[in-house]
Amino acid sequence: MFLELDSLIESSTQYGTSPGPVLPPLAFIAATPASAQGTRQLEAHDHGVGTLNIAIDGSTLAMEFHAPGADIVGFEYAATSEADIAAINAAIEVLGTPLDLFAMPEAAGCRLIDAAVELETEDDHDDHDDHDDHDHADEASNASHTEFHGEYMLTCDMPSALTQIMFPYFDVFPNAQEVEVQLVTETGAAAFEVERDAPTLEIGS
Ligand SMILES: [Zn+2]
Helix, strand or coil: CHHHHHHHHHHHHHHHHCCCCCCCHHHHHHCCCHHHHCCCCCCCCCCCEEEEEEEEECCEEEEEEEEEHHHHCCCCCCCCCHHHHHHHHHHHHHHCCHHHCCECCHHHCEEEEEEEEEEEEECCHHHCCCHHHCCCCCCCCCCCEEEEEEEEEEEECCHHHCCEEECCHHHHCCCCCEEEEEEEECCEEEEEEEECCECEEECCC
């Protein structure tokens, strides 16, 4: 293994000192597709269905949450009225306290370290994958999809006690019907669907 690495280094050194044109590193950067740096294109979503990714690594628990605007505030049009803007701001504040939405056993001793919540909008509606499948009859003609996006960092004193997560989320947001959960731990990855009528995720231990 070390031998291979040595010979690799040696050959690249030889290449570098050999005569002839050598591409400057900048050329590779310029060749990177511009789309990689663009604003995030919202994936097609089903109203009523949110997604929650959870990664547990030692005492650190990272979560990323997405939910359609329809689930959280009941609309996805661009908010202009004071009432709609207030609803969005209130939702962002509520989503900033994830332990009130995704409740963890007290014994696990999980605390929120950092939270970042934003409303993502998609204006370019023509790019929508399943435009025809989506019922937008009751939305304005310039309808666009929106999603609330939360990123959270928590630390847990006793991660082994994290045997389940309850979802008062469904009580807080009556339009939400389901959350698709991806759980990644040191032992592997697993997917779950947590639904309104059975709002508990059993993780086991
Ligand atoms: Zn939508």
